Amino acid sequence: MEALKIALFGFDSYVGQLPRYREAFKELGYKLSFDNPDIIYANDPTGYVDALKLKNKFQHSFLILHFLDVPWHFPNVHKQTFLLAKNYLLKADAIAANSEKVKKDLSQFVENKKIYVTYDIAKDVYLDEKIKKNNMFLYVGRANDPIKRISLVKESINKIPGAINNVKICGTENPGFGNYLGIVQDDELNKLYNSSKFVLLPSKAEGIGLPMIEGMICGSIPITCTDNLTAKEFSPLEFICEPNAQSIVKKIDELEKEYDSKKKLALEYGKKYKIQFDKINIAKNILKVFDSIQK
Numbered sequence: 213m214e215a216l217k218i219a220l221f222g223f224d225s226y227v228g229q230l231p232r233y234r235e236a237f238k239e240l241g242y243k244l245s246f247d248n249p250d251i252i253y254a255n256d257p258t259g260y261v262d263a264l265k266l267k268n269k270f271q272h273s274f275l276i277l278h279f280l281d282v283p284w285h286f287p288n289v290h291k292q293t294f295l296l297a298k299n300y301l302l303k304a305d306a307i308a309a310n311s312e313k314v315k316k317d318l319s320q321f322v323e324n325k326k327i328y329v330t331y332d333i334a335k336d337v338y339l340d341e342k343i344k345k346n347n348m349f350l351y352v353g354r355a356n357d358p359i360k361r362i363s364l365v366k367e368s369i370n371k372i373p374g375a376i377n378n379v380k381i382c383g384t385e386n387p388g389f390g391n392y393l394g395i396v397q398d399d400e401l402n403k404l405y406n407s408s409k410f411v412l413l414p415s416k417a418e419g420i421g422l423p424m425i426e427g428m429i430c431g432s433i434p435i436t437c438t439d440n441l442t443a444k445e446f447s448p449l450e451f452i453c454e455p456n457a458q459s460i461v462k463k464i465d466e467l468e469k470e471y472d473s474k475k476k477l478a479l480e481y482g483k484k485y486k487i488q489f490d491k492i493n494i495a496k497n498i499l500k501v502f503d504s505i506q507k
Contacts, residue, residue: 285358
């Protein structure tokens with residue numbers, strides 16, 4: 213039997229997900245093709261237009277559109293999301309979502325259409341017990357997006373003597389404090405997660421928050437905030453605090469006093485997530501959506 217053909221669309225760069233999906237489907241033995249594909253999959257809205265064009269050309273193809281998050285902090289978010297649903301999502305054969313939180317948020321915009329939670333792929337990181345925890349804090353993500361609240365990272369570490377010299381920051385934007393490393397590849401990111409005691413993630417909202425997942429895989433404790441609902445979906449409650457600098461500093465102090473046991477708890481979650489967010493298993497989640505509807 214000939215292997216299924218899959219056409220992939222989305223943000224095509226190292227910081228995007230598309231290269232990882234290509235690797236996963238190739239390893240599973242599927243053929244990547246834009247010529248008469250069996251499945252068309254767009255991982256994010258940057259790929260919706262081209263995915264829908266291909267669907268219109270090959271109408272028998274099965275179109276899956278993956279949705280990352282409802283940006284509640286954006287102006288006119290209801291209008292924009294309704295238009296996105298009308299113009300793209302409701303024209304798909306299936307809608308996939310990043311998390312249960314995103315599924316719940318999106319459900320009000322797509323009427324009674326079923327939404328499948330397929331998650332997203334974590335970077336290729338793993339626990340390396342040979343690496344010592346010689347760095348205190350790590351931040352991974354965008355700096356200029358207000359929803360990330362990186363200002364809370366700066367405000368918090370400024371309250372801890374000497375901490376400003378013991379925070380490393382990875383991402384596309386330089387926040388102007390700490391040791392900014394830019395965008396790093398998976399092997400370097402793996403070293404950073406493994407060598408850092410805490411990953412500071414004070415975002416107001418996330419579709420998933422992969423640095424939280426990746427940190428726990430490597431035995432680094434993520435500190436997140438109560439108004440980030442995906443933190444409650446994926447993180448132990450012991451790692452979550454109120455969204456202000458005083459609470460973050462207090463949480464750091466609490467976790468530092470019981471670090472070995474809390475690191476063990478992070479690793480228990482991380483062991484599960486290493487499997488759940490592996491690229492092969494995420495690709496299989498997408499194929500299950502196709503199979504369930506075809507049957």
